[in-house]
Amino acid sequence: MTEFPKIFRIPLADWIDVAMDWVLTAWGGFFDTVGDAILKFLLQLERFFLWVPWFVVVIFIGILAWRLMGRWWHGIAMAGMLVLIGTFGYWDLAMMTLALVTGAVILSLVFGIPMGIAMARSNLLESIVKPILDAMQTMPSFVYLIPALMLFGLGKVPALFSTIIYSMPPVIRLTNVGIREVSKSVVEAAEAFGANSWQILFNVQLPLAQPSIMVGINQTTMMALAMVVVASMIGARGLGMEVLLAINRIEVGRGFEAGLCIVILAIIIDRITHALASRQKK
Amino acid sequence: MPDDSGDTPEPCLEVRNVWKVFGEKTDSVMDSDLKNASKEEILEKSGCVLALRNISFKVTPGEFFVLMGLSGSGKSTLVRCLIRLIEPTAGEILIKGEDVCRLEKKRLRRLRRTVTGMVFQQFGLFPHYTVLDNVAYGLKIRGIKKEDRYEAALKAIETVGLKGWEDSLPGALSGGMQQRVGIARSLAINPEILLMDEPFSGLDPLIRREMQDELVALQDQLQKTIIFVTHDLHEALKLGSRIAIMRNGEIIQVDAPEDVISSPADDYVQDFVQDASPAKVLRAGTIMETPVLLLYEWQGPKVAKTLLSKSDQERAFVITKDHRLKGLATHEILEALIADGAKDLRNRLIEDVPRCTPEMTVEELFPLATSSPYPIAVLDEKGKFLGDIRNRTIINSMIQDTGK
Known part of the structure; x- marks a missing residue:
């Protein structure tokens, strides 16, 4: 009696497997094309990050941090941490990771912000998308790493794909919330003066939702960085893979160095995007 | 009663039998006898909230028309229905002879851009725009060139006495000044009809009186048609050339201020009038x-x-x-x-x-x-x-x- 009756069993797993097979045979070409396009985009990004001389990056980040965060020693600290990555010998790998994160964030924003806007305008869409976002964030990432692998093959593309799945929800959510929280009276005023919905969106809603959207961008970036490390398991080169190799070979020191580099990247990205977000608020 | 007769000039705004019912099954109310039932009965039987019941009135050009009632009387809903910020459920609203309720979206927006201007209780200013950009907003929407709209905006800002504050953000201004910006914003588009939804209710009494006096002066000077919503009888008596008193979504009296005081239409108006401190009414x-x-x-x-x-x-x-x-x-x-x-x-x-x-x-x-x-x-x-x-x-x- 304590056992759940077998008769009620829903073979969801089988269905998904069948669907996956079908997608692979029927849509394989499509995914190949998309994958190629994404790969080209990523390789360009990576080439750019590797092409820029290290001292230019260090100086640029230093000045950016100083300007955004307001204190000269903030700039020195950020630049110093970047130099530390170089001293560990992980400059190139860090730049590869950064390229992947940048790619993931760009694509997350390109799809996420319009989605957030659409959600803010339709209660129906919001009620549909919200549970999907929950699933995207809570589903263990390995579950969709494998299908991504089957669709796009090994390498950067499935890594990017699964990174986007994980990192896109915050920016969607916060764009949605930001727009919905814009004061009704302000929107009504724009309406009363004859603004159409595009004018209301660009003149009123987006500017006023900007602080919220900036927080979303910050969170999306942090999530992308966290996921890029996991995604290195399916063949994306970068700091994550270094950690993975070190673990496999039980090289504690090496793992620690690579891990520290990831932490440094995280701190720099977080502080800079955070400063950007709070600057918009003023 | 709501019908005001007499040999008045051509009205620039006429409201005919306007109803507003909030809820999902509004047809079930409007197409049956239920619509004549009390508000409570309608809510109980259909789940709909009756906000406006068979409203009719006319406003002539240059008139200062006050809609007065307690909160929940439907006055704010009514003023919003005039330019369909809230869609009326039934009836006709004629602005310059054109039925607003039948206008398609584009024409409706044009009406809002050129014929009417609105001032809100909560000001509704754009916090991210300077005073100048706020005031120029109505013209920006119309697609008017920057120099031209700034010129008109500066004029409006001067009219409301805010010269020198053009580059401030609304958040840096006091409530009274913010509402001046709100008024300037509606004046900048040079509307024929000014809709004011409790514009002074959020202000403290001294400022409120000052703003009322200035509005009277402004009206003398500009001769706009003003539809003014308030819950304050003193304000209504002070400003209005005619007052429509609303209760439970109905207009129960439309009269000149003296007549409202001397011959209240019913006990409700009587109570209202009595509530007015004699110090403000007695002369x-x-x-x-x-x-x-x-x-x-x-x-x-x-x-x-x-x-x-x-x-x-x-x-x-x-x-x-x-x-x-x-x-x-x-x-x-x-x-x-x-x-x-x-x-x-x-x-x-x-x-x-x-x-x-x-x-x-x-x-x-x-x-x-x-x-x-x-x-x-x-x-x-x-x-x-x-x-x-x-x-x-x-x-x-x-x-x-x-x-x-």
Whole structure:
């Protein structure tokens, strides 16, 4: 009696497997094309990050941090941490990771912000998308790493794909919330003066939702960085893979160095995007 | 009743049988007898909330039309229905002969951009725009070039007395100033009809009065048609050329302010009118008294002294032949005049007597009454003496009115 009756069993797993097979045979070409396009985009990004001389990056980040965060020693600290990555010998790998994160964030924003806007305008869409976002964030990432692998093959593309799945929800959510929280009276005023919905969106809603959207961008970036490390398991080169190799070979020191580099990247990205977000608020 | 007849000029706004029902099954209310039931019954039977019931009125160009009612009476809903910020459920709204309810979106937006301007209780300013950009917004939407719209905006800003604040953000301004920006924003598009939804309710009383006075002056100058929503009877009486009183989504009286006070349509209006502090409603001309004794300037001081003693008075006003106020005489002054050997009452009188016109409200008399030990003389615009008001008279008038 304590056992759940077998008769009620829903073979969801089988269905998904069948669907996956079908997608692979029927849509394989499509995914190949998309994958190629994404790969080209990523390789360009990576080439750019590797092409820029290290001292230019260090100086640029230093000045950016100083300007955004307001204190000269903030700039020195950020630049110093970047130099530390170089001293560990992980400059190139860090730049590869950064390229992947940048790619993931760009694509997350390109799809996420319009989605957030659409959600803010339709209660129906919001009620549909919200549970999907929950699933995207809570589903263990390995579950969709494998299908991504089957669709796009090994390498950067499935890594990017699964990174986007994980990192896109915050920016969607916060764009949605930001727009919905814009004061009704302000929107009504724009309406009363004859603004159409595009004018209301660009003149009123987006500017006023900007602080919220900036927080979303910050969170999306942090999530992308966290996921890029996991995604290195399916063949994306970068700091994550270094950690993975070190673990496999039980090289504690090496793992620690690579891990520290990831932490440094995280701190720099977080502080800079955070400063950007709070600057918009003023 | 809501229907206002008479040989008025062509209305620029006409509302005909407008209904608003909030809820999902509005048809079930509108297509049945249920629509004539009470608000509560409608809510119970259909789940719909009746906000406006069969509203009709006309507004002529240049009129200051006030919609007054307590919160929940539907006045804000009604003013929003006029430009379909809220869609009316049934009825016609004619602005310059065109039915707003039938306009397609584009035409409706054009109406909002060019014909009507709106001012909100919560100001509705764009916090990320400067005052100048806020005021110019209506013109920006219309696609007017930057220089042109800034020029018009600067003019509007000057009109409301905010010159020099163009580059501030609304958040840096006080409530009163923010609402000035709101008014300037609606004036900048040079609308024919100004819709004002409780524009001064969020302001503190002193500022509110100041803004009301300025709006009156502005209206004199610009001659816009104004639809003004308020819950404040004093405001309605002060500003409106006509007042529509609303209750439970219905208009129960449309009249000039005097008529609203003197012949309230029903108990509800009566209560409303009574609620008004008599100090704000009663006027000097109503409460003034004819003095027990008036002295004439050609009378001799001895005669005057006798008259004053006989009538048991402390003092009396002295007037000229053509009934103008000469001054105030007391026992001491008359004795002094007698000692002088004066033949008449043309000298030594107290001339620093508080004066007022019959139109002034009792509230405005308070400072006069407290600043001087003498009664207030009521004079018409030609300076003719009409009567006097003593502190006791003021107090009595207040007691009588509230005691009803």
